[in-house]
Amino acid sequence: MTLRDVQGQPRAVHVLQASLAHGTVHHAWLLTGPSGVGKELAALGMAQALVCPVAPLAGCGKCPACARVSRFHHPDVLWVMSEEEAVRRKLAARSDFDHVPSREIRVDQVRRLQERLALRPLEAPRKVVLLLPAEAMNPQAQNAFLKTLEEPPPETVLLLVSAAPDRLLPTLRSRCVRVAFGPLPHAFVRDEVQRRLEVTPDVAEAVASLADGSLERALALDAERLADRRGRIERFEGVTGADLRTVLRFADEAGSSREEAEATLALLTVWVRDVAVTRAGGESLFHPELRPLAERVAAGIDDDALHRRFRLLDDALVAIRQRNASPRLQLERMLLEMEG
Numbered sequence: 648m649t650l651r652d653v654q655g656q657p658r659a660v661h662v663l664q665a666s667l668a669h670g671t672v673h674h675a676w677l678l679t680g681p682s683g684v685g686k687e688l689a690a691l692g693m694a695q696a697l698v699c700p701v702a703p704l705a706g707c708g709k710c711p712a713c714a715r716v717s718r719f720h721h722p723d724v725l726w727v728m729s730e731e732e733a734v735r736r737k738l739a740a741r742s743d744f745d746h747v748p749s750r751e752i753r754v755d756q757v758r759r760l761q762e763r764l765a766l767r768p769l770e771a772p773r774k775v776v777l778l779l780p781a782e783a784m785n786p787q788a789q790n791a792f793l794k795t796l797e798e799p800p801p802e803t804v805l806l807l808v809s810a811a812p813d814r815l816l817p818t819l820r821s822r823c824v825r826v827a828f829g830p831l832p833h834a835f836v837r838d839e840v841q842r843r844l845e846v847t848p849d850v851a852e853a854v855a856s857l858a859d860g861s862l863e864r865a866l867a868l869d870a871e872r873l874a875d876r877r878g879r880i881e882r883f884e885g886v887t888g889a890d891l892r893t894v895l896r897f898a899d900e901a902g903s904s905r906e907e908a909e910a911t912l913a914l915l916t917v918w919v920r921d922v923a924v925t926r927a928g929g930e931s932l933f934h935p936e937l938r939p940l941a942e943r944v945a946a947g948i949d950d951d952a953l954h955r956r957f958r959l960l961d962d963a964l965v966a967i968r969q970r971n972a973s974p975r976l977q978l979e980r981m982l983l984e985m986e987g
């Protein structure tokens with residue numbers, strides 16, 4: 648894959664390609680936009696273009712250098728991410744740390760980066776740094792990083808990827824060229840969902856409308872991501888405000904990590920849609936195998952309660968994604984409010 652292959656973002660990709668074609672690549676870029684719309688793929692493509700010996704300033708996507716970039720293995724492409732992010736990407740194991748993996752990019756990581764940037768590139772004509780996501784830098788780390796932006800080391804390109812650029816210092820933002828990535832076109836998400844998840848067109852349509860232009864969010868609805876979808880939906884429907892243990896048990900199970908919580912909330916959103924479709928007498932269910940349960944739930948719920956369920960699911964998802972809230976506590980609160 649190369650920068651050319653980033654789909655659904657022609658304007659953003661064009662800005663990056665134009666600077667490469669011009670041969671004068673700015674030293675710092677801020678790639679912003681909602682999660683799951685291609686910012687990171689574009690950063691990866693940009694990194695390949697900057698180190699590829701076969702197609703300099705374009706990237707061939709096939710040579711060993713390009714391949715090593717996408718495997719996080721190129722010696723001149725430096726990734727900076729939090730410990731938690733490294734664990735999530737399986738670049739580190741939880742057992743590598745004697746503490747809970749941090750969600751922040753800390754100042755010592757920035758200092759280590761600066762030491763490496765003081766050295767010459769090993770293979771490529773330049774070094775490339777990817778910060779994923781940049782807003783994970785805590786305030787001290789951002790202050791330290793500001794120095795690198797103010798006095799950039801020679802032959803270095805910094806790529807800051809961020810879904811929440813407001814959490815970056817204004818002085819830091821102002822030194823980067825900002826490239827905005829918008830939500831992906833609905834039709835693109837729908838077609839990708841249909842192709843990759845092998846679902847029927849109307850289900851793909853429904854999933855795409857839930858995904859708000861984020862392919863990542865759409866694909867999180869993938870069957871494979873939850874080992875036991877059916878069991879989880881059944882346990883969700885078994886939660887009752889009258890028995891606090893059912894609330895705590897479900898929140899513990901589904902809130903074990905942010906990814907698990909997000910996947911569960913996506914699953915439940917599709918499930919509540921199935922209940923709403925059933926209640927309206929519709930036929931096309933994402934989980935046709937759970938039709939009897941959907942019918943039972945639909946019979947005992949009114950439209951207001953359905954809307955409340957949708958809203959609470961969405962609130963919990965937003966809180967977990969954007970405000971770094973504890974997934975377990977958010978799930979508990981959501982379940983209690985649903986039952987209340």
Ligand SMILES: [Zn+2]
Nearest residue numbers: 699707710713
């Ligand atoms: Zn290449």
